[in-house]
Amino acid sequence: MPELVPGLVSVIVPIYNVEPFLRDCLDSLRSQTYRDLQVVMVDDGCTDGCVPIAEEFAAADDRFTLIRQENAGLSAARNNGLPYATGEYLAFVDSDDILAAHAYETLVAALNAEGADFASGGVHRYSSRGHYSGYPHNAAITSTRLSTHVSQNHRLLRDRTIWNKLFRRSFYDAHGFEFPVGRLFEDVPVTVPAHARATSVAVVNEPMYFWRVREGAVRSITQSDNDLRNMVDRFFSVNLTRDLLTESGHHDLRRIYEEQAIWDKLSSYLKYLPGASPEFRDTFLDLATAYIAAVDPGAVDRQPARVRPQWQAIRDRRVDDLIELIDQDFRPVVKPPAQPRLESAVRRMEWRDGKLVVTGHAYVPGSVPSRFGLRLLWLSADGSGRKVPLRARPHREPTGSPAEQASGFTIELNPSALRGRAGWRGGTWTVAVAATRGIGVRRDGLRVPDDWTAPMPRQRVDAGVWVSPAIVKGRLRIKVTKSAGWLTGSRRDGDDLVLEGRLRARPKAPVRIALNRARGLVVRSVVAEVTDGPHGPAFTARLPLSGIALDDHTDNHAGGLFAQRFGVDISIGDKAVALIADDDYRQIRTVVGADEVYTTVAASGLVALCTRPAGPVVTDAQWQTGGALLLRGDAPEPVDGRLVLRLRGRRRDVTFPLRSADGRWQVLVDPSAAPSLAGPLPLTAGVWDFSFRAAGHHHETTCPIGFTDAVRTALPTSAVAPGGARSVLRPAGGERATITVEVPQRDPAAQERMRAEHFPATGRAPLRDVVLFDGASGRRFVDDQAAVLAELRSRPDAPEALWTVERGQPVPDGAAPVTYETAAWYAALATSRWVVANDDLPRWFTPAQGQVVLRLGGGWPVARFGACAVAHPLGRELIDQIESDAASWTALASPGPSATPVLREELRFDGEVLEFGRPANDLLVTADAETARAEVLRRLGLPGDTRLVLYAPTRRPMDLRKRGWSDPGRLLDLPRVVASLPPGYELLARRHPGLADDVMGLAPGVLDVSGYPSVSELLLATDVLITDYSALLADFAITGRPVVLFVPDQADFAASPGLNVDLAQAAPGPVLRTSEDVAAAMHDLSSLAADHAGAAAAFAETHRTGGDGQAAARLVDWLMTAGGREIAMSGRSGLRDAR
Template sequence: MRARPLLSVVVPFYGVQDYIGDCLNSIAAQTYQDIDVVMVDDGSPDGSRAVAEEWAARDSRFRIITQDNAGLGPARNTGVRHTDGVYLTFVDSDDLVTRHGFDRMVSALETTGSSFAGGNARRFNNSGGVKPSWAHQLPFQRTRYVTHVLEQPVLARDRMVWNKVYRRSFWDEFGYEFPAIRYEDYPVTLRAHLEASTVDMLAEPVYYWRERESGDSITQQVFRYDNLLDRVTSAGMVIDLVAGAPADVRLRTHVMLAETDFVAIVQAFADVPESEVDRFLDLGHDFVGRLSFDALEKRTRYDRLQYHAMMHRDVELLRELAVFRREGGLRGGARAVKVRPRSRRYEYRYPGHDRRYLPRDVFLTPTTDMNLRTAVNHIAWTDAGLVVRGTAEVRHIRSGPDSTITVRAVSTKVRELLPLKRFDDIDSHGQLSAVGFEFVIPRDKLRAWGDEDAPVRFDIQIASKGIRRNGLLRGLRAGSATWQPGSFLGDDWWAQPSPFRDGSLSVRFVERPWELRSATVEGTDLVITARLPRPLQVARVVLSGSRWAEPLNFPAECEIRGRHTVLTARLSLREIQENTADDDPFLQTSHRTVRVKAAGELHSLLWTGDPQTVAAKIDDHQFRLTRTQGNFTVLTESAVRLTADAVELVGTEGTDGAPGAATIIVRGRDWTGTADWRIAWRRYLPGTEDFVESSATTVAEDGTWQLRVPAADLLSPGERTSDIDPLASIVDWALFATSDSRDLSTSVIPEPFLVAAAPWVVIEGERRGTIAPRAETLHVDVREKSPSSTPRVS
């Protein structure tokens, strides 16, 4: 007789043969092993069942229940009826769970006695990498034990059922069942919050929520009528649930519906065919009529503009507003203009400005919208010093020749005006304006600032059209601005530009740093050499631990050379592998900071050696010794991935100095030793899982690869461009590696030393391609060619 498991896991599946294997593998890899996995075959038409049968055959904890296709909600209900665990959880079959997720939630419940526990979530896919889930950021902003939605109304925003473990007695006591609609989660989740005795909310991620490359999941197909009908039905159930709740819970819930469901409904009018307009109008009108106006007042003026258009059943305006928003109008399509020539008030000339029934305040530009906007596009070390180039503007106001920009270096003891070179550059509306600036900080000045022993940041002030704004220089763009290496200022001082903890640009200073000078791989050992700034006879190398792993210590040999010590240590990669503790089910990545312990103190090692990652493969583990954004040494362990080390543009020079008619060359390394990989640029086709690839290259036998693609092949696709937002992305390519023998396709990792040289810009005809990293993936973002920038000095 089967013993009662502690945790029952319900996994419905339908049409997910490409994903369900990874999902079930992440469940099996849990540190919490006392589980019963009920896989519910909801009449799946593809090969998903065969994958599930393989798992049922190999692991007695996995079993299959079959039903005719009825949808996700009924499939979950079926699964619940076939489980008897003390605790209950749900996993969608295209998602992943973290290795310690079940353990953390069950442990919380056994400690607190709460009705259920939930954890944070991340979104992921191959081309976009891993990122926080917007839907979970506020409810799971911090860990809260033994709490309740009545104490923390922000929990009313928690609408997903799958990142939680429920006490089965609680589930049965209130008889929870999922309705037979899409968006079935929110009514059940919110009701559970209201009826729970207490809940535990964990800030750490326990769940990885897949974002389909093509946007074809249930939640991403938002503009079909049947989808919206289910969405409105679900929202109506939620509104009924909170009708008698305290006002703050009710308001939080309505605001959540206004942010998501309302926007989905009004945005559907960008594509609604004429034959279906009336029923879309009826659906939207009924929903908006139930939505609290107080909630809409918490939303943007543009949301309120779409609300009024819906209430007046103004189909023409609803279409214009939806297209304007979809095409990036809220980002780059609306300048702020004065209401009257001498007025101090500004407004946006959104679609509908001529409609008399619209309240005029929906067009007014909030003062908070006209804030300081800065970007740091490029940072580099030259013989002259540290060069910083960027843009600054008052958001939504076009900067003219009479605008002013000043930058001051600031710290606890420094406040110094920096000379600027001004030039025209592309502003946030895609127009050539007087927003560009560049300053150079000489090395001797940096050296003098280092004596103050405090990071230096940069206060920027701008005046444009009578509006003045100031703040710290922030908006560091991907590439050199965020990954620039440091530099020595003489023999003893090191200056390191890097993002400050609040996202602003800073330069920190280190006197006589502890340095990593070199590293090599010898068999299964990593041998490192470091230079320590004082004479030492005894020291050891320490790899940092984590919540799931103890620190690792390795002995070192010390050779005193004058007032320095040369340290050599041999790190066993086998030992590190045996003590791995990643909690990332997608990238399977963990990071250990490399430090030296001497005289009872730990010292991080700055990377001052060759700008080249050192890597090795042990079984299916890949180790990469490399640098962080702050230029500290880190050892990264992950699943085996290919890396890109260099990008080169070869071709003629374009009109603005950027290469034109170019060939894009990317070089890299294969650490797997299989040499059966193909590397190509890939873009996914809208609405499908199909993709287009550039011509591909094969990894050479020595483990290196080189991909050469004419820029025209990537920049010439004929997708439509936006007439509203000049900066709208047209095509996005990501660099992928495919292995047929492994049945694996994965994005290629750009090495930090490559990232430090990004971005690269290539012009081809009327298109502009920007090659830059994003989410540990190398991308080519294709947009319309922007006007040329014209340098001018001020």
């Protein structure tokens, strides 16, 4: 091995077929602020465009070297790259991931701070949705420690990835670490033993590494838990790691690791077992039982309650019990809301005459609060255990409930009570409360309501000392912040940022201002000039902006991945404390290179210095009359992009144009009327984040959009829409803000009262001449109901129509909305003469005498979905719901005679079946295709001569176990397919309506049309359909246009839930199993149509669902006749002759 170069960081980057991601990875290495870098790129036999990209970097930067090998896998590439690494420090990076620009600068500093053998940095998951803290690293690295060890902190056993680490090469070589060749999860047999064998380890709780979540069909195999090799290699990795810990003598750590691995790693496969192939299931059981037999006998019984019964069943090979236990976890269960042990809330809070006055209530649920009941409040100091009693006076809140009025109180908190004998100390105090029930006492922190919007200002109580209320995990805390100095002003002077402030006393030692990324990791430090000002000693510090800002123009920077945040300390001699901002301090913002450098002040007064990409920032946010939010902002240069609202925890975006040519911009966001393909719709309830999306150098970039301190300190603010929904603009971390859309919560007790009122055992209200369309618009296509509604409204004397709706869903013209589970909905369901449903009605529903309930059967059921479904996650519960539902129907509408026997069996219905055709397909028979195409292209904003390919798969039962399993972008490689389309074609992707998220894996040329209001109109405008086991297969056959069946999971799907059509014999188009095959089929669409014309015609004839285009008319005629109502019959339906 060559002599190691002091200070050099050697990074080994294995590369295999990651062309879409490689440039971002290598850009992040080239952007490192630690310049003494060697990058060893190992081509592991790439077959895509990776090698030219790697060669480009090697030619442009002599720190990059490319070596080649035959494809041998990730472990071999890492091992083979090691001899080329000559640095004192060693790191590994996966070629689809991204490093923070300051990653190695920080890790080198952490490594050398106290002589650790290696350093681990924090990790964020990264996707098109942005980046976020995720498991397991958020559980492993919870604080910055410059010297720790896994024996002291067992959580570090979860820090098992290689690429967030920087090793001393001497330590790495001394222990002969090597990655197991030909196996997945190759990191763990290196990293876990490394933790055990190290003398000390440094961990930095700041994001150093962005771990890409592969979206769409191009997923890494380690993201494919249902893959057999994945599962086998996981067990191999765990067992190899156990052996290595044993060999190194770390028996205690081995036992902890063995137990942790069961729920932390091996339990991830449980959700796949019910629908897995026999080979997968048997292999798992063999490996799992062998593992259980090899580890501590009590390991299974000590597992968390959520997985313990499953592993006990595995141990005993009770397969049926195991499957039932797994599926129980994924069945919807209505749980009563948890009753808090102590009900408390802050009502008002304000500073009055130097005291914090808090008004609230506290009582024990289930008891009868008394105005004179015992309520105790006190302050408890975090860490020290010191307590300060608070005197509570009774207070009756006029607007509260009787319990809240009787248990109301007011306290006055004098800040001087928080001062200790030795003076003020910084710290946090919990406001605690206790109340009695009988002879028992309940204690808790005083709660702050989730909808709290009042300001929580701080109060200066002494020179350099502030007291401020804060909300931490829903409880009221009091923070005391103390500093040796405080910031009064800041300005830019040439290439320097000048900080000015005051000191508590004239210092006897030099004063320094330091920037740190984490406690103990100082990045910049300057000596401050101290002068005597009119109000006492003052300081002035000059920070060179060149050492703070980045002049980086990569897509990584534009996406916000290189944003920085520095804590600002003031030190006198050796003692450093956080710098606090004065009450009148005003934020500075200045552009340096590609960065905006700015100060920000936390609610407690702590100062931070930050950078973000120079781009749009919100400088004003005002609610308008009617509930819309007007955002105004600035931008240092012209911008042309979109403001993006992203629903937190889901994959759903709403976008608004954001353009600026003169440095100013504004966007109006109306939570009650957000743009969609179906027209303006309310935002669904939840937390929505703000981002800015724009074109990048190689791909679009999306970056969190910042809000100035002036805007954030005025938050939260709120507005109430006419429908009662409340939207709250709240401050969020990282100088951002969110909109929280809150809708009135459904009280189970109130639901029961409304149900009892409208569905009494006897004496129900009389029926009204109303048609209620009670659909599952969030789970089913609503085109059938919409077609019946349109036909109904065309009759001159039609009855009133109501439409069940939930927030965020459209209502067709001609119907009045009734919100699900409101009093109006209960009344409509009980008294409407006609109920037209396309999904389950409530199990408690029973039709009134004379009430007509028509169940629309939907399309031709290619896939089994009801009583015939094999190994469905809902099990017997599904059958019970189907039988209960069928008992309430007057008739079932079938799409055609050949579908009727299947529907009878699937839905357990032996009553009247109406074989009039599928009403949604009337449009496919009677409407003009070119007119429909023009309307679709207009809505989508596409040129009028665009041809359309639609990909619309059905959902899999696995969606109930793992969200997004049937996402179109997960199943099919959309970018590959769109790249193969002839010129002038656009690829549309539509998820099943039972999936709530936007389509993943989108690319230029692919449009998500899941929100398009009419599937029938889309089908009519589509030139080629790509689908699978969907009922759309039969619907589209009416058009006579070509169809491609993409069925990558045909064998698994045929086994569970099963098929009602033998696709091997009756498919109307080619049956393809890979994205490559689908892409190849797109090259010659004319041959595709000709080659399968006969099969398509035969399928259309056998599975006819279109009828003569009069299905809706016949159904309306039948409804009115069945309900005893005489209205104008359709002259087209021929119902009287048919009957």
